[in-house]
Amino acid sequence: MEILETILDINPNYSIIGLLAVFFTLEQVSGTPFSFKKRGNHLFQNILFQIVLIVLNLFFVAIQVYCIEWLNTKEIGLLYLVALPFWTKLFLSVVLYDFTTYWIHRASHKIPWLWRLHRVHHSDTTMDSSTTFRFHPLELILIYQTGNIVTAGIFGTDVTSMALYYFIIYIFFFLEHSNLNYPKWLNSTFGLIFVMPDHHRVHHHQEQFYTDSNFADIFIIWDRIFGTFKLLSVEEMKYGLKEFEPEEKQTFLYLMKSPFIDSKKNSI
Ligand SMILES: [Zn+2]
Numbered sequence: 001m002e003i004l005e006t007i008l009d010i011n012p013n014y015s016i017i018g019l020l021a022v023f024f025t026l027e028q029v030s031g032t033p034f035s036f037k038k039r040g041n042h043l044f045q046n047i048l049f050q051i052v053l054i055v056l057n058l059f060f061v062a063i064q065v066y067c068i069e070w071l072n073t074k075e076i077g078l079l080y081l082v083a084l085p086f087w088t089k090l091f092l093s094v095v096l097y098d099f100t101t102y103w104i105h106r107a108s109h110k111i112p113w114l115w116r117l118h119r120v121h122h123s124d125t126t127m128d129s130s131t132t133f134r135f136h137p138l139e140l141i142l143i144y145q146t147g148n149i150v151t152a153g154i155f156g157t158d159v160t161s162m163a164l165y166y167f168i169i170y171i172f173f174f175l176e177h178s179n180l181n182y183p184k185w186l187n188s189t190f191g192l193i194f195v196m197p198d199h200h201r202v203h204h205h206q207e208q209f210y211t212d213s214n215f216a217d218i219f220i221i222w223d224r225i226f227g228t229f230k231l232l233s234v235e236e237m238k239y240g241l242k243e244f245e246p247e248e249k250q251t252f253l254y255l256m257k258s259p260f261i262d263s264k265k266n267s268i
């Protein structure tokens with residue numbers, strides 16, 4: 001219990017800033033699979049997304065928490081049908097939040113108006129630790145926060161498990177997006193259950209056949225079970241989206257407007 005309380009006591013904004021500092025520093029001092037230029041400007045543009053998100057969340061997280069707690073007080077959801085030990089319910093809840101996220105993410109690649117929001121994350125041609133922040137705030141707030149409320153409504157998951165889920169997911173996000181060399185053996189060990197950096201790199205590959213794979217955030221088992229798992233060597237990877245390649249389309253301002261601009265899916 002104590003360890004859980006310690007984790008949940010940390011302000012998520014502080015842990016995210018700490019993770020960025022660690023991973024961004026590692027990218028500057030260690031060997032990297034890709035060599036990119038203009039890291040400062042890239043970092044700045046991506047941080048702007050996080051700043052907008054933090055400001056909007058001052059309001060929206062409270063709504064999300066209110067809705068989930070309301071569902072919990074009414075004991076709505078499947079997990080209320082069985083009496084489970086605290087830790088089992090906590091573990092199952094984290095798994096279930098990840099399960100819903102997998103399906104929302106998969107739908108975001110299929111449904112055109114969802115893709116308009118989600119392609120902001122895929123637009124990055126020089127992926128590094130700061131790509132973790134490159135999400136359109138409307139996607140995270142309108143789509144994913146609603147998804148969390150739906151998860152709570154169907155399964156009976158609570159706010160504590162959601163907070164733990166977000167704590168874990170950001171560690172995975174930084175591992176997955178960072179421009180670092182990871183040992184290959186990770187894929188054949190932890191990678192049987194968890195999403196490894198090489199898995200998520202495939203998801204950022206420009207070729208749509210690969211973009212539409214490896215949708216999971218924590219548990220790669222969802223892709224393995226539902227037939228969307230693919231693997232490709234890092235050397236063959238080309239990040240980004242063809243229609244977002246010009247430099248003027250890589251700025252924060254353009255990307256914020258981009259969901260409202262029609263640009264054809266132009267995959268190689
Ligand atoms: Zn995606």
Ligand SMILES: [Zn+2]
Pocket residue numbers: 121177200204
């Ligand atoms: Zn990503």
